[in-house]
Amino acid sequence: MNALKSVINQPEVKADASEEVIESNKRSTPYTDDVFAAAWKKFIEISESQGKHQEALILKDEYAKEEHTITVFIANEALEPSFEKLRTDLLEYLRNELKNDHIQLRSVIKEIEKQKMLYTDKEKFEHLKRKYPALKDLQEKLGLDPEF
Incomplete structure (x- = not known):
């Protein structure tokens, strides 16, 4: 009975000790x-x-x-x-x-940016106007119509 008590009262051997050995290797x-x-x-x-x-x-x-x-x-x-x-x-x-x-x-x-496809001439022209604002001025001065 005393032997059983001594086994129970012994400090626990932690599993971390084996992990430290593995970690050090x-x-x-x-x-x-x-x-x-x-x-x-x-x-x-x-x-x-x-x-x-x-x-x-x-x-x-x-x-x-x-x-x-x-x-x-x-x-x-x-x-x-x-x-x-x-x-x-x-x-x-x-x-x-x-x-x-x-x-x-x-x-x-990785996420790839999905861009709206430009199909019509008007969509393409509007995209170019957003990209190059000077195009808007040119359109107004020359009276261009993208729907031509």
Whole structure:
């Protein structure tokens, strides 16, 4: 009975201790933006040489790097599955190339501005008048009619 009480009264061993050990085993070699950009470009070249042109095209678009988190901007939702297939290879490559296990990847679908299509001559002329206000003066002086 006393043995049971001593086991119960022992301080808890926290799971955080094992997380600290795992955390300390991670590589954390510092790297510059230039070294990162070179590794990124090299991965794109490797992908293209393996025939993964669509994936390489996704990586050629813009990305944002904030500390160890890299955000890849994807043009539309249709390209998301292609990036997901590529994500693990890219992450593994960057971590090994830069010797830093703290690197994380995330993707964001960027919104593309949708502009109203201009079909008629009047719509096109009104758009140009908004873009170039001097056109309005010219229209009045010359008596131009876009509906001609």
